[in-house]
Amino acid sequence: MEKIKVIMMSILMMLVSSVAFAQDNSVRGTVTDNSGEPIIGATIKVKGGAATLGTITDIDGNFNLKVAPGSTLVISYIGCETKEVKAVANMKVVLNDNAKELSEVVVTGYTTQRKADLTGAVSVMDMKEPVSASDPNMLNSMQGKLAGVQVVTDATPGGGGSSIRVRGMSTINGSSPLLIIDGIASNENMKKWLKEHGMQKPVGALGLFDYHSASPCQEKASDRKQPKVVYAGALSMKKNSFLVELSKTLTNWQLLVCGNKEGLQGLKENPLITYQGFVPSEDFIKSIDADFGLVWDGDSLDTCSGEYGQYLKWNSPHKVSFYLRAGLPLIIWKEAAVAPIIEEAGAGITISSLKELDDILNALTLEDYQKMKANTVIMKKKLNEGYFLHQTLEEFNKHIIKTNS
Numbered sequence: 001m002e003k004i005k006v007i008m009m010s011i012l013m014m015l016v017s018s019v020a021f022a023q024d025n026s027v028r029g030t031v032t033d034n035s036g037e038p039i040i041g042a043t044i045k046v047k048g049g050a051a052t053l054g055t056i057t058d059i060d061g062n063f064n065l066k067v068a069p070g071s072t073l074v075i076s077y078i079g080c081e082t083k084e085v086k087a088v089a090n091m092k093v094v095l096n097d098n099a100k101e102l103s104e105v106v107v108t109g110y111t112t113q114r115k116a117d118l119t120g121a122v123s124v125m126d127m128k129e130p131v132s133a134s135d136p137n138m139l140n141s142m143q144g145k146l147a148g149v150q151v152v153t154d155a156t157p158g159g160g161g162s163s164i165r166v167r168g169m170s171t172i173n174g175s176s177p178l179l180i181i182d183g184i185a186s187n188e189n190m191k192k193w194l195k196e197h198g199m200q201k202p203v204g205a206l207g208l209f210d211y212h213s214a215s216p217c218q219e220k221a222s223d224r225k226q227p228k229v230v231y232a233g234a235l236s237m238k239k240n241s242f243l244v245e246l247s248k249t250l251t252n253w254q255l256l257v258c259g260n261k262e263g264l265q266g267l268k269e270n271p272l273i274t275y276q277g278f279v280p281s282e283d284f285i286k287s288i289d290a291d292f293g294l295v296w297d298g299d300s301l302d303t304c305s306g307e308y309g310q311y312l313k314w315n316s317p318h319k320v321s322f323y324l325r326a327g328l329p330l331i332i333w334k335e336a337a338v339a340p341i342i343e344e345a346g347a348g349i350t351i352s353s354l355k356e357l358d359d360i361l362n363a364l365t366l367e368d369y370q371k372m373k374a375n376t377v378i379m380k381k382k383l384n385e386g387y388f389l390h391q392t393l394e395e396f397n398k399h400i401i402k403t404n405s
């Protein structure tokens with residue numbers, strides 16, 4: 001009798017699964033490699049279906065696709081053997097490595113080429129080696145392991161950042177390479193530049209880096225008469241010496257600097273400027289007492305100048321997401337790549353020169369600032385939920401399906 005019950009329950013479960021699949025014709029599944037790791041960006045298409053009928057896996061290797069009953073799915077990923085499987089309600093697909101394909105194809109930031117046709121030099125670093133416990137910076141772990149690649153660390157007190165230099169390379173920034181990770185550029189400006197300079201593969205534009213934190217932030221707008229602006233980050237004469245000039249001229253608003261001021265020479269004592277030193281990220285988000293976060297680089301108050309300042313035209317600074325996650329509306333250079341995002345969201349002020357800021361802040365009403373703060377809180381929630389990455393993957397999905405069909 002027990003055996004009959006078990007058989008009946010098994011049949012019932014199969015029927016329930018079939019009915020669920022038949023009701024919405026949706027298949028869900030996960031794609032992994034031989035080691036069980038999820039595959040991001042694997043292409044799932046319906047065999048014999050329309051070119052647009054398909055999807056790609058998300059960051060966890062998951063996919064969801066509506067198909068007709070009895071459909072066959074074609075699942076592929078570069079470096080893996082393509083697999084055809086029958087569509088069922090809940091799928092687990094393992095793609096095997098294709099050693100032959102990997103040995104014959106080289107994937108670069110711009111395109112995919114046969115090794116025989118590749119004229120440039122390609123260096124590969126084995127990332128199985130652990131990052132040094134004494135220096136957890138992954139960029140520094142690349143030093144000396146890739147031919148023609150030099151990793152430079154800023155030794156200036158308060159600096160500490162690392163940059164990559166590639167021998168014989170010239171980009172929009174002179175010597176700094178453009179980095180494309182999993183087919184996603186940091187913003188629309190960089191995406192456009194890549195397309196204009198020979199990018200053949202589809203590329204997505206992230207816009208802003210998402211920022212997840214469990215820490216609460218200050219969501220209520222203050223009504224202080226002299227607005228307080230915070231500038232946080234590594235301080236050095238090369239990156240942000242404009243602060244030296246600002247220390248000599250600031251008269252109408254307050255500035256809070258979070259960073260080691262020893263990296264700057266020639267600072268003038270100013271009662272409106274407070275130097276707080278290094279503040280851990282989570283402490284900053286929870287307790288920073290300020291009205292705006294400043295995004296500005298270079299040595300000038302008139303414009304963002306020099307290598308770091310001009311790079312704002314192409315870069316999506318981590319600082320932007322950091323400030324927004326802390327609930328701070330931005331003050332950002334009007335020519336920065338992410339400035340249009342801030343303007344559209346109403347989450348800050350865009351300026352051409354820091355010399356404009358006195359008049360802008362004087363004219364800002366409490367009602368206007370409260371609206372700006374509320375818009376910033378909306379942006380904060382989006383960043384915390386991974387909005388920009390999900391949006392980019394959805395848009396990128398359409399390009400991948402069209403390209404692979």
